[in-house]
Amino acid sequence: MSQLRIENARVIDPANVFDDHRTLYIQDGKFADSCAADASVIDAKGLIACPGFIDLYARLREPGASRKGTIESESKAALKAGFTTVFCSPNTNPVIDSTATVELIKQKAMAAQGVRVAPIAALSAGLEGERLSEMATLKRAGCMLLGHSDKPIEDTGVLLSAMEYASSFNIPISFRAVDAAIAGNGCAHAGSVATRLGLPGIPVAAETVAIARLIELCKSTQCRLHLSRLSSARAVELVRDAKQQGLSISADVGIHHLYFTHEQIDGFNAHFHSAVPFRTLEDREALRIAVREGTIDSICSDHAPHDNDAKLAPFPSSAPGLSAFDAFAPLLMGLPDLLNMSLIDIIARVTSGPARVVADEERRSGEYSLNPGQAADLILIDPAAPADLDAQTLLSQGRNSPLIGLASMLDCTGEDVPLKGQVHYSIIGGAVRRSPE
Amino acid sequence: MIKSDPQFNQFNKLHHFLSIDGLDKTTLTHILDTAEGFTSVNDKAIKNVPLLRGKTVANLFFENSTRTRTAFELAAKRLSADVLTIDLVSSSTKKGESLLDTLRVLEALQSDMFVVRHSDSGAADFIARHVAPTINIINGGDGQHAHPTQAMLDMFTIRRCKGDFSKLCVVIIGDIRHSRVARSGIAALVTLGTAEVRVVGPQTLMPADVESLGVTVYRDIDKALKDADVVMGLRLQSERMSSATIPSTSEFYQAYGLTPERMRLAKPDAIVMHPGPTNRGVEIAASVADGKQSVILQQVTYGIAVRMAVMSIIMGHGEEVREAEMNKE
Known part of the structure; x- marks a missing residue:
């Protein structure tokens, strides 16, 4: 399909602050001003057209843990979520610290015909926090983002060096801030619920001490620092202050953290056992405000598919993480009402927001819009369609979502948010990757 | 979704005994x-x-x-x-x-x-x-x-010795953070309407938001013991010493050990309880564990x-x- 015309859609293009009905034209994989009269046509009446979503953190599990998920299964589930680009965690086996692994993932992604898979390159060899990875080589191989999965780099000397080295090549680094010694064997927010359940807690300080350390090193190294998956009100304050000082800092939040609190773990519900713990109502409120005001630039999936056995254990022994792709689009569509934001501003947090985080100025990849000349990555979403969370039709291999079978968040969190929103079309580089049956 | 309380069966009767939480x-x-x-x-x-x-x-x-x-x-x-x-x-x-x-x-x-x-x-x-x-x-x-049968035998002992919970001040000393005995004990005491439940110990042995369990927190054992009716010790696990939670057993005894002198701050007829096994000279003096206020062996029976x-x-x-x-x- 070399030429495509999309008619009657409500076009939302956050980079251009555009929200209105217009026709979109695609030629040779890029947006265009017009196209031939015999171009294929999609009638998108009732649908929203917007740039494809960018996920700054998901686990695709392959290579190494294909019993939990494969690049094929998860990159198709990601299309259902509305993503067209997914940055995948380097905590695979082998770790993404060599061009060979990057190539392997790219080939698998190509074969799968799902989303664009963008490997996050490990900052240290083997994620062991001792030697630097070959960052410049990995960048040449196509890695636009460095990271360290959920593992902190404990040696501050190594961390400083890694940040200095990364800044030499202008590659942004994404960290989930956690101080391993403070977090210890904790498996839930250190608060009233964990105390009642006798679960070892993860104090807020485990996150904030690590953020303060990263911010100081960011100051001295001038590296581009991205703080991934914030969890607490105090973390938001630290990020806000650092941004006000003009540091090159960005941040994201996992979408589930905008909905859940530690109350959900009551009854030892292992579905809510997350590496980044769900904290208090106040923390959740601060995260919501941070998304609204832009302190948080991006909303990611933090997708963590697991095999069924991984959750069939007592809470502390169950594997942490939630499968997020299948429910992502409806959760996102619920946010404008919940956060008192316009839809265009919410969509900005999954399009232009994350695009800016990973933008490479030299390659002018910062612009992420529907403008002519840009790669035609877009989705068509029906915001009113009931969510497809039927256990039989899930696309992710990970069934570890507390939202399976739900039509509203009411039964889950008590907030009356209907689960609506279905991605009907996903178009990547002008090619239709997902369409209705 | 997870069933709210798995302790009850389809006839709404207590089918499992898992925790005091959720029981009236x-x-x-x-x-x-x-x-x-x-x-x-x-x-x-x-x-x-x-x-x-x-x-x-x-x-x-x-x-x-x-x-x-x-x-x-x-x-x-x-x-x-x-x-x-x-x-x-x-x-x-x-x-x-x-x-x-x-x-x-x-x-x-x-x-x-x-x-x-x-x-x-x-x-x-x-x-x-x-x-x-x-x-x-x-x-x-x-x-x-949780250790709910331990909590119930503790409640049984208290009721036998002291009667009405609504008139009692109960003090729990030591490692609340790591103790299932303390959690279940507190839940039972609160549910049975105990007038006051106090916990005392250093911050390192207290869980986050411990007050949310319905207790009053004390740092000073002498103040905590004042006018107490029931004094409950907890076993201090030896692994706490190897981690950085307390410096030494002797320091713990100095700061929080249940000594005869300290017991005089409680009511004269106060009882002393402990889930056992006791670390004598660490959390409790031998003379208190074996003293006439001790009901430790009755608890076992x-x-x-x-x-x-x-x-x-x-x-x-x-x-x-x-x-x-x-x-x-």
């Missing part, structure tokens, strides 16, 4: 009253009653225990049950078999009741949610979460009657489920 005052009082009836059994020359004749109780201990396991064994035997004790500490679960696999094998032994001890908080809850509905579960201690009460109550409710299941077939 009437239920707790019923257990205590039932235990009263069993204390007389234990005083007789022939100490058996036939309530659980023909039933099999399996003790599944995934974590070391001598006292609790023995008390459960004795309680089950006095109710005329067949008792099976399976030491799982060193066996299959260490070899990579999942808890669920182990559970399925044990189900096949056709027991009626499992008494479970496990090092994971929530293990008993997990087992209750996954076990066949005809089996009753008693939590014999799960991680740092009452533990049998209380466990008989819990076993007979939930086994009775289990019968209704087993009959219903039979009728289905």
Whole structure:
């Protein structure tokens, strides 16, 4: 399909602050001003057209843990979520610290015909926090983002060096801030619920001490620092202050953290056992405000598919993480009402927001819009369609979502948010990757 | 979604005994009253009653225990049950078999009741949610979460010695953070309407938001003991010393040890309790543990009657489920 015309859609293009009905034209994989009269046509009446979503953190599990998920299964589930680009965690086996692994993932992604898979390159060899990875080589191989999965780099000397080295090549680094010694064997927010359940807690300080350390090193190294998956009100304050000082800092939040609190773990519900713990109502409120005001630039999936056995254990022994792709689009569509934001501003947090985080100025990849000349990555979403969370039709291999079978968040969190929103079309580089049956 | 409280069966009766959380005052009082009836059994020359004749109780201990396991064994035997004790500490679960696999094998032994001890908080809850509905579960201690039969025997002891909970000031000393005995004890004391529950210890031994459990927190043991009716010590686990939670046992004794001098700050008729085994000279002075205010050995004795009460109550409710299941077939 070399030429495509999309008619009657409500076009939302956050980079251009555009929200209105217009026709979109695609030629040779890029947006265009017009196209031939015999171009294929999609009638998108009732649908929203917007740039494809960018996920700054998901686990695709392959290579190494294909019993939990494969690049094929998860990159198709990601299309259902509305993503067209997914940055995948380097905590695979082998770790993404060599061009060979990057190539392997790219080939698998190509074969799968799902989303664009963008490997996050490990900052240290083997994620062991001792030697630097070959960052410049990995960048040449196509890695636009460095990271360290959920593992902190404990040696501050190594961390400083890694940040200095990364800044030499202008590659942004994404960290989930956690101080391993403070977090210890904790498996839930250190608060009233964990105390009642006798679960070892993860104090807020485990996150904030690590953020303060990263911010100081960011100051001295001038590296581009991205703080991934914030969890607490105090973390938001630290990020806000650092941004006000003009540091090159960005941040994201996992979408589930905008909905859940530690109350959900009551009854030892292992579905809510997350590496980044769900904290208090106040923390959740601060995260919501941070998304609204832009302190948080991006909303990611933090997708963590697991095999069924991984959750069939007592809470502390169950594997942490939630499968997020299948429910992502409806959760996102619920946010404008919940956060008192316009839809265009919410969509900005999954399009232009994350695009800016990973933008490479030299390659002018910062612009992420529907403008002519840009790669035609877009989705068509029906915001009113009931969510497809039927256990039989899930696309992710990970069934570890507390939202399976739900039509509203009411039964889950008590907030009356209907689960609506279905991605009907996903178009990547002008090619239709997902369409209705 | 997860069923809110797995302790209750389809007839809304107590089917498992997993934690004090979620149980009301009437239920707790019923257990205590039932235990009263069993204390007389234990005083007789022939100490058996036939309530659980023909039933099999399996003790599944995934974590070391001598006292609790023995008390459960004795309680089950006095109710005329067949008792099976399976030491799982060193066996299959260490070899990579999942808890669920182990559970399925044990189900096949056709027991009626499992008494479970496990090092994971929530293990008993997990087992209750996954076990066949005809089996009753008693939590014999799960991680740092709950030890509800210990709490009930403590309540039984307090009620026998002191009577009305609404007039009592109870002080719990030491490692609240890592203690399932403390969590269940606090929950029971609060549910039974205790006038004041105080906890005292250094911040390193307190869990986050401990006040949310309904207790008053003290740092100074002398202030905490003032006018107390009941003083409960907790065992200080030796591994706490190797981590950075307290500097040494001698320093702990200096700061929080229950000494005869300190006991004088409590009411003259205050009782001293401890779940055992005691670390003498660490959390409690020998003269206090053996003194005339100590009811530590009574706690052990009452533990049998209380466990008989819990076993007979939930086994009775289990019968209704087993009959219903039979009728289905």
